[in-house]
Amino acid sequence: MAHYRASESKREQFRRYLEKSGVLDTLTSILVALYEEPDKPNNALDFIKLHLGAAGPDPADVEALRTEISELQQKCEALTEENNELKNKLMQCEPAPEEKPAE
Incomplete structure (x- = not known):
């Protein structure tokens, strides 16, 4: 008892x-x-x-977000590469800055 x-x-x-x-x-x-x-x-x-609030995200939403992340990473890489190419072209087109003699 x-x-x-x-x-x-x-x-x-x-x-x-x-x-x-x-x-x-x-x-x-x-x-x-x-x-x-x-x-x-x-x-x-x-x-x-x-x-x-314990259900967690929907698997379809998770997959869609993963796809979007992958696409955005590829786009970011392409834009970074394009930016670097444009910087190089700009450097080729601009004359080198002349140094002023010290006064």
Whole structure:
């Protein structure tokens, strides 16, 4: 019987910890939102993850961003190369600056 009371005490401490840290309120509000949802989602766990912010990015979005990064890196490299070429052409067209004699 003493073992039962010890574990009950630990449960009560854990419950108070969850309550004090706001976990119970957050979970309750998410479950209420799920309950009040007119069109229940097919996957309740995904709904909860989404509302907790733990769902993470959509894999399609991640792939699109990776593609965009790759394209932008290639464009940046091409523009850097073009910039260097234009600088070289400009240096060839401009006369060398003449040094003024010291007065």
